[in-house]
Amino acid sequence: MARPERIAVLGAGSWGTTFAKVLADAGNDVVLWARRAEVAEAINGSRRNAGYLPDVRLPESLRATDDAAAAVHDADVVVLAVPSQTLRENLAGWQPLLPADATLVSLAKGVELSTLKRMSEVIAEVADVPMEQVAVVSGPNLAKEIAAEQPTATVVACADHDRAIALQHACSTRYFRPYTNTDLIGIEIAGACKNVIALACGMAVGLGFGHNTMSSLITRGLAETTRLGVALGADPMTFAGLAGLGDLVATCMSPLSRNRTFGERLGRGETLAQAQEAAHGQVSEGVKSCSSIRQLAARHGVEMPITDVVHRVCHEGLQPGPAAAELLGRERKPE
């Protein structure tokens, strides 16, 4: 397959804007779709997306529009950079506009609440395309660091290995190094679950706990994530890779993570509404995915104790302190 040249990125939030910059820096012809016309105008005029990445100057070659039809026209690749719980609705609106053979790329890390589907499943269903046409990009990819051109690696996953390689070429830059993978289930489950574990780590920070607590949560979080993934058919090795352990460590350890920051606020005693207000509309996917992942785990008979308490803290009034005590007080077992 030839190297893609026309790429549309739909969603001009933190990651959509940053990934569009990566694609433009890699030499592609990139159009970024923003919901609000003034955001598109500011990107075209001042090369800034002030609401999300105020300190970053975007490449001259990156064009923005609020017209989705113009953005996707003739695109070889369409990147979906909207939150996971709105992706179905957003994509349904764009579906009639999509070029027939375009690779559809998910950047979202979540599991849909109403259906318990992964994002690639939602995309294949709504766009009515074979799963081989859908790809996922996931890894330790905090947008602000990548926008500042700090080196990172990532995973480009697609059941069609040739498409994965074409996309790998399209998003390789001197600061962004993608690896290919064909295990969509593992990559997506890892990406969704790490947000929930990051909420738990944030709560631990908010409660005043240190690195032993964080490392314990990361490691046991990886264990429960792997259990779920394997039950769904994932390759267990995926969880030791960039989209597994890599992203889990980055998100749980970094104050730049919205999920960890959200958890920290809850750990300090703020309510869900207060933490949501402080997020200024930026998405903390784990707050909703903790519920869908918990349901998915129950459906498959998988124990996910950290995810369970995160759900109950976020949605059932459990306090972070007693949640920690509950995890420590569980039945003793071998590792």
Ligand SMILES: NC(=O)C1=CN([C@@H]2O[C@H](COP(=O)(O)OP(=O)(O)OC[C@H]3O[C@@H](n4cnc5c(N)ncnc54)[C@H](O)[C@@H]3O)[C@@H](O)[C@H]2O)C=CC1
């Ligand atoms: N920010 C990051 O560092 C990374 C984010 N991700 C994932 O990428 C996805 C998008 O994240 P961000 O760009 O960071 O989110 P964001 O909150 O910064 O931006 C979301 C974008 O989606 C648009 N949007 C379209 N329809 C929407 C609707 N109905 N409701 C809300 N927003 C709507 C918003 O206008 C905005 O441009 C999430 O699933 C996130 O987990 C993945 C890797 C890195």
Ligand SMILES: O=C(CO)COP(=O)(O)O
């Ligand atoms: O997915 C991310 C890093 O890989 C971003 O995490 P947050 O959504 O918690 O900021």
